[in-house]
Amino acid sequence: MATPGGMIRALHRGTLGQSVVMDRIFSGIQPTGTPHLGNYLGAIQNWARLQEQSSSVLYSIMDMHSLTMPKEPAVLRRNILDTTAAILACGIDPKKCFLFRQSLVPEHAELAWILGCLTNVPRLLRLPQWKMKCTSQNNEGTVGLLTYPVLQAADILLYNGQLSEYGTILACGNISFDRLKVYRLWSTHVPVGEDQVVHLELAQDIAQHFNKKYGEFFPVPKAILSTTKKIKSLRDPAVKMSKSDPQKLATVSVADSPDEIVLKFRKAVTDFTSEVTYDPVSRPGVSNLVSIHAAITGLSIKEVLHQSAGLDTARYKMVVAESVIQKFAPIRNEIKKLQEDKSHLIKVLEDGAEKAKELAAPIYQEIRRLVGFQ
Ligand SMILES: Nc1ncnc2c1ncn2[C@@H]1O[C@H](COP(=O)(O)OC(=O)[C@@H](N)Cc2c[nH]c3ccccc23)[C@@H](O)[C@H]1O
Secondary structure (H helix, E strand, C coil), rough: CCECCEEEEEEEEEECCCCEEEEEEEEEEEECCCHHHHHHHHHHHHHHHHHHHHEEEEEEEEHHHHHCCCCHHHHHHHHHHHHHHHHHHCCCCCCCCCCHHHHHCCCCHHHHHHCCCCHHHHHHCCCCHHHHHHCCCCCCCCCCHHHHHHHHHHHHHHHCEEEEEEEEEEEEECCCCEEEEEEEEEEEECCCCHHHEEEEEEHHHHHHHHHHHCCCCCCCCCEEEECCCCCCCCCCCCCCCCCCCCCCCHCCCCCCCHHHHHHHHHHCCCCCCCCCCCCCCCCEEEEEEEEHHHHHHCCCHHHHHHCCCEEHHHHHHHHHHHHHHHHHHHHHHHHHHCCCCCHHHHHHHHHHHHHHHHHHHHHHHHHHHHHHCC
């Protein structure tokens, strides 16, 4: 059922009474410059699909998160625009979603403070992200690095909540008709890769903790995972593909040239068996290539294996490289074009932020009231 505010999924009886449940999609990416193949297959490809299916969709360039790792201001500024150009070039359409820069909506930081006061430090100290990145900063991780997942919970929960009246319905009792208040409930679904699932679990726990303390308000947000939820490094299939990998051949960027893509796949670590099979546990390297091939071409693993029967891994690497080159060629050209029009990129992010603020404002007002600020 379509409404001006979104798509009604169901009528739901909660503690407040009858609610109209509307699904919303929210996700984000750190502005590290140009996204890589893991970002693309684990998240962005899903974002593009979801913007076609859902009527309330928000994607954010997470610039505040980016500050948790030291960065020059000029680099951050450039990365925000490069990431935006890449996201648009990958098919994210500001007419179908709100694409915005996180720091332009200050309610993210304000809500993070409130949620931080509900989160205990040992829970944050146990998160893998803290352990890993703190080690890389000589065990001198900052408060921002530690509380980053709380900010992520705020990002998600700011667009997720039970609002006051949506309207009334006529309900039929045993002997009479009654007018019942109906509430509007935004339920957020978050398309992410596997590495973000622990952060989503924290957001779920914080939502439940808030509801216990202040009354039922946040529906529990849910993750949406793609089939390629974890693309591995091309140099070490035991770890995920990551922008910060010091091995330059480990990560394929959506803006890489055909030559760079061929080189990276040619050097991809596999094993001593030349046949192409799919067995992620005992043959992680070649299985990673098969996953990439299937996700890029839209074929199933079975179809991909059928097509590559008889090829040895060296030749198969070039087949996969070619499929990635084909997919990324138009994206690469579009990135270059978009990067030339900085004012357009800035405007997209500002317009998106205005619209995101409108959605966040009533939810944040209600949160302020619930915690006693009003
Ligand atoms: N190798 C990989 N294989 C599969 N998927 C991968 C791979 N590497 C990255 N991803 C996914 O890409 C998205 C953006 O990654 P970030 O590291 O910027 O993603 C991050 O650093 C987040 N903390 C940004 C964020 C901040 N607030 C949010 C609220 C909702 C969702 C996301 C966010 C993510 O979906 C990530 O899972």
